[in-house]
Structure formats: structure tokens, C-alpha cells
Amino acid sequence: MGTCDTHCQCTLFHQDAIKRTQTAMKSDQEYRKLNELYAVFSDLTRIKILDAVSSEKHCVCDLAHMLNVSKSAISHQMKKLKKLKLVSSEKKGKMVYYFAKNTFSNRLVQLGIDHLKGASYDQTNHQSL
16 A cells, blocks of 8 residues: 655555545536636736726726726626626716625635735635734
């Protein structure tokens, strides 16, 4: 019987642990949706948009000016963010204002920042320590 190290050649599996983990794992469909959600954070403009609309409603023109990108680029990113229910919009006259749909995306951004700064994370309370 081999030992587990960096070049593991084990033939003994921990069946109980494997079964518990497999039971707790999500479906492939849930993992695909999670992958799509986290892909939002692979784009710098989308991260900045989420941060900008987390505390204040903004129109496309304001966001384009703040982030130094075109209005069409903002609109394109908003479609993705709305599809994933991370932002909502509100029409006032001819203007459309975008805002964070809930605090979820805000917390994800903040958790990422905290992680990069080396902050601890309490998994029980889901709060930065």
C-alpha cells in the first residue's frame, strides 16, 4: 500500500469521504451557472460597473464617462449583468438608470478585495473578519 504524497500512487480510496463529498456536490447544470456568474468577474469593466452601481444609480452616459469607455461598451456589459440578475434598471423619462439589484454582487467584489488584502474570512457567518 503506497503513501499519499506529491506523487500519489494510492490504491486505497477513502470510500466514505468520497461518498459524502459526491452527495454534497452540485449538479453539472448548477456548476455551469456558477461558472457563468463568476465569469462576470473576469472583465475589468464589469467589475468597475458593479462597484459603481453598488451605492448609486447611474445612467450609461455617467458610467461611460467615469470608466472612460464607450456608451455602447457599457450597454453591452449591462446586458450581461442584467441577464445574471446582478443589476436592475429604472427608466425615468428617456433616461435609464442602473443600480445593483441586491447586495450580493457588492459582497462578492468586497470579498475579492479582502482576499487580495489577506483578510480572513469567517465561513460560518459569511463575513470578513
